Amino acid sequence: MHSSKVEAALNKQINEELQSAYNYLAMAAAADAQGLPGFSNWFKMQYQEELIHADKIFNFVLERDGKIELQSIAQPEIKDVTPLGLFENALAHERHISNCIFELKDLARSESDHATDVFLEWFVSEQVEEEANARTVIDQLNMVEGNRNGLFLIDRELAGRKLEEETA
Numbered sequence: 518m519h520s521s522k523v524e525a526a527l528n529k530q531i532n533e534e535l536q537s538a539y540n541y542l543a544m545a546a547a548a549d550a551q552g553l554p555g556f557s558n559w560f561k562m563q564y565q566e567e568l569i570h571a572d573k574i575f576n577f578v579l580e581r582d583g584k585i586e587l588q589s590i591a592q593p594e595i596k597d598v599t600p601l602g603l604f605e606n607a608l609a610h611e612r613h614i615s616n617c618i619f620e621l622k623d624l625a626r627s628e629s630d631h632a633t634d635v636f637l638e639w640f641v642s643e644q645v646e647e648e649a650n651a652r653t654v655i656d657q658l659n660m661v662e663g664n665r666n667g668l669f670l671i672d673r674e675l676a677g678r679k680l681e682e683e684t685a
């Protein structure tokens with residue numbers, strides 16, 4: 518059983534993951550509207566990964582006989598819809614999520630909640646990957662500097678992203 522503080526923080530993290538999913542879904546739409554189906558696909562896959570993250574925490578809370586309290590999800594706000602703008606937004610968002618996970622892990626430790634502490638290990642590694650994935654595309658976009666041919670090639674590459682099988 519978690520402490521009430523840990524339980525509230527896990528519920529908040531479910532909300533963060535669902536908000537992430539919603540943001541990525543908006544980015545998928547924004548990319549598609551610009552004729553970039555590969556970028557759109559990448560964000561759509563990311564959307565699905567975020568749903569899996571939310572689901573993992575949801576299941577963990579219930580498994581430990583905790584209480585789920587779902588919170589509201591805000592309308593996504595995307596200021597810069599250029600490919601680079603979208604990915605910079607994604608990276609900034611993933612950094613925010615990494616901080617949420619670290620804070621949650623610190624809380625679990627201070628509450629001597631070893632089960633939650635161990636459960637969050639997967640998310641710590643996952644965030645390293647999430648940040649690196651966004652950075653890779655940012656590097657590629659910076660390399661082509663808005664060149665249409667380069668953009669076309671990156672779009673084709675991102676079209677190939679599939680949902681990763683869960684390994685954890």
Ligand SMILES: [Fe+2]
Pocket residue numbers: 534537566567570614
């Ligand atoms: Fe996530």
Ligand SMILES: [Fe+2]
Pocket residue numbers: 537567611614647
């Ligand atoms: Fe993420």
